[in-house]
Amino acid sequence: MDQLCEDRYIDEDKVRQAQAYLVDSLSATRLSEIFKALSDPSRVRIISALTHTELCVYDLAAALGMSQSAVSHQLRSLREMRLVRYRKEGRHVYYQLDDEHIGDLFRRGLEHVEHS
Amino acid sequence: MDQLCEDRYIDEDKVRQAQAYLVDSLSATRLSEIFKALSDPSRVRIISALTHTELCVYDLAAALGMSQSAVSHQLRSLREMRLVRYRKEGRHVYYQLDDEHIGDLFRRGLEHVEHS
DNA sequence: TGAATATATGATCAGATATTCATATATCTG
DNA sequence: CAGATATATGAATATCTGATCATATATTCA
Numbered sequence: 001m002d003q004l005c006e007d008r009y010i011d012e013d014k015v016r017q018a019q020a021y022l023v024d025s026l027s028a029t030r031l032s033e034i035f036k037a038l039s040d041p042s043r044v045r046i047i048s049a050l051t052h053t054e055l056c057v058y059d060l061a062a063a064l065g066m067s068q069s070a071v072s073h074q075l076r077s078l079r080e081m082r083l084v085r086y087r088k089e090g091r092h093v094y095y096q097l098d099d100e101h102i103g104d105l106f107r108r109g110l111e112h113v114e115h116s
Numbered sequence: 117m118d119q120l121c122e123d124r125y126i127d128e129d130k131v132r133q134a135q136a137y138l139v140d141s142l143s144a145t146r147l148s149e150i151f152k153a154l155s156d157p158s159r160v161r162i163i164s165a166l167t168h169t170e171l172c173v174y175d176l177a178a179a180l181g182m183s184q185s186a187v188s189h190q191l192r193s194l195r196e197m198r199l200v201r202y203r204k205e206g207r208h209v210y211y212q213l214d215d216e217h218i219g220d221l222f223r224r225g226l227e228h229v230e231h232s
Numbered sequence: 233t234g235a236a237t238a239t240a241t242g243a244t245c246a247g248a249t250a251t252t253c254a255t256a257t258a259t260c261t262g
Numbered sequence: 263c264a265g266a267t268a269t270a271t272g273a274a275t276a277t278c279t280g281a282t283c284a285t286a287t288a289t290t291c292a
Contacts, residue, residue, distance in 0.1 A: 059130050
């Protein structure tokens with residue numbers, strides 16, 4: 001009864017129908033994490049720089065006008081999200097994109113930005 | 117001279133080449149804002165609920181298991197980003213997606229999540 | 233080995249964000 | 263008009279985030 005009263009004003013059918021299409025919580029979280037990777041201007045620029053070539057950290061920082069430390073911290077996140085991978089060559093660490101999906105999303109997002 | 121010394125260890129050519137492909141700051145910011153819209157699990161679930169039908173605020177809240185207030189605050193952001201639009205019908209406000217790009221990015225992101 | 237170079241990381245801090253709570257506004261209904 | 267319903271919003275708060283600074287680790291080279 002209390003249950004009914006609490007829910008009295010909700011359109012149960014619409015709610016159930018919406019829930020049927022709703023992504024589950026785990027997928028929602030994973031999805032949000034992918035988009036979070038591209039939700040910061042610095043990371044967008046890092047990703048864009050890496051869409052055409054690999055770069056070592058300091059060249060990347062120089063190209064972006066960011067500090068080495070800031071870039072390194074962001075690369076750490078991107079690494080943990082498995083969006084970039086690296087290879088070491090002497091003192092240098094060269095980064096490149098590791099996830100074709102990200103490049104894809106990046107390009108599609110960019111199209112949208114450019115067409116509006 | 118100082119200039120040269122500061123830049124001594126950077127691969128100028130690589131940096132210039134990377135900069136040629138870099139998105140400009142404005143595009144990077146716009147792009148990051150689009151992705152930021154989908155960078156939170158609650159908003160992902162709101163967007164997913166609205167991909168198939170319009171919903172009024174309380175039904176949306178009920179479907180998501182969120183408070184009316186929390187949903188309303190998020191809808192405000194989504195409104196300001198022009199990602200959703202609404203129509204009023206009596207006391208109810210029905211929301212739907214306003215940006216075909218978002219639905220597109222959402223679906224593509226979801227594919228990636230489901231295939232990995 | 234010691235100095236120079238390249239990158240990573242911990243601490244810190246300012247600003248952003250998401251939620252809750254209380255309340256305001258608006259609409260409908262009797 | 264008064265009460266009920268539906269949504270919006272401001273304040274407060276806890277958490278997250280991104281940058282900086284200082285410093286640690288690792289590699290090369292003289």
